[in-house]
Amino acid sequence: MFFTTPHPSTLHSTMPATPFHSSLCFSSSQKPSSSSSPSNSHQPNPFLSAKPTTLFHKHPLLHSTLSSQIKEKILCLEVMGVDAGKALSLNPSLHSATLQSIHSVISFLQSKGIHQKDFAKIFGMCPKVLTSDVKTDLIPVFTFLSEDLKVPDQNFRRAINKCPRLLASSAKDQLKPTLFYLQRLGLKDLEALAYHDPVLLVSSVEKTLIPKLKYLGSLGFSKSAIVGMVLRCPALLTFSIENNFKPKFEYFSGEMHRKLEELEGFPQYFSFSLEKRIKPRYVETEQSGKDVSLSLMLKSTDDEFRELLREGA
Structure with a gap:
């Protein structure tokens, strides 16, 4: 009974993403929104400006043959504490991803309570998350955490930091079927699964x-x-x-x-x-x-x- 694969009927629900603006990893070429005041629209990115300017010239990945957008993505990753070379190698889609799409992912995660200091661990372990689609990939994960695991909004960060791979997993094809299997096995303590052993949910x-x-x-x-x-x-x-x-x-x-x-x-x-x-x-x-x-x-x-x-x- 327990040594066979379950075939649960799962529902895949989504909700609209809430815009959340952050100064982190904005492209310098982005135009400020019409609602931005002139005094704020030209403020420097505090995360990039905090780094010495020599970083732009001395970073081993920032050679002259790279486009300015690739260079900016590399600096964006490094400022967050992510090994840019490793991230680009593990997730080749980052090469073609736009700065705006990366920023959308970061902004969405911040809106869910994820802190900027968490990004080094999350994106370092799962660079795939940086090129996720907010609506089709990330929102279902947080819906799963909320509705299936009963994780309160204020505890999203705790669950994600325990297992960043949750963000890189399909709620419909991975998380829900595995939760169903574990519950059939007898593991019904949702709190334990959410905060102590969430790695089980991302296991095949x-x-x-x-x-x-x-x-x-x-x-x-x-x-x-x-x-x-x-x-x-x-x-x-x-x-x-x-x-x-x-x-x-x-x-x-x-x-x-x-x-x-x-x-x-x-x-x-x-x-x-x-x-x-x-x-x-x-x-x-x-x-x-x-x-x-x-x-x-x-x-x-x-x-x-x-x-x-x-x-x-």
Whole structure:
């Protein structure tokens, strides 16, 4: 039941974008609107003017063969703290995107409570967002956050900063179907999904979530046990099979010789570092000759752990 792809019927609603003007990344060639007063229409861009003028001449990407518009886009990205070379490489559409379209994206995100200081992280991780269409791409994401995840407007920033990839995901084709699948699985805590594990929403059900559930099943856990483990530790579905599950389970069964029931009751085991936490703690426990449960062995602070070994558990 849980290891198959869902086919939910989803609604795709949109709402009109609200204009929001900002001085960030305006093209110097843009004409001020007719409503702008003469005293304001010629004010310099505070973000660009804050940078030394030598940046225009010394930046490695700003060679003379580039058009003035490309140069201005590069400076716009760099002023926001985004690696322009990386962004242009990961999102070639930036080369042809207009400054006005980029500004529209920035203005819209600011209107949703995203701060200017957040842009370096958001656009650095997801430069695709810079060339998104506000109406068809971004508005549906915020509608999803509001209507499906019940995120209040004032908390949009918190959810986006936790997982910028939300902005680069299709609400209709990715976010809604994945939420439906996770809810079928039993993950009904919307607040946890929004603020703690939103990466699950941008994960592929077919390529990421289902293979991990199947792998846990291959270890000997029943479907009901797997569901219980995921509900206790949703982050399980974010861990790599090759780099996390396999080496840690091999150590658990091959070296520690512990029973599946203990791992079922404490799936957080997979969230601890094998080399820095699991192995050293297990070795000390064995040397002490004490019997310490898996959860106490790993969750305890260093002082608490030493006390456990002195007193026994």
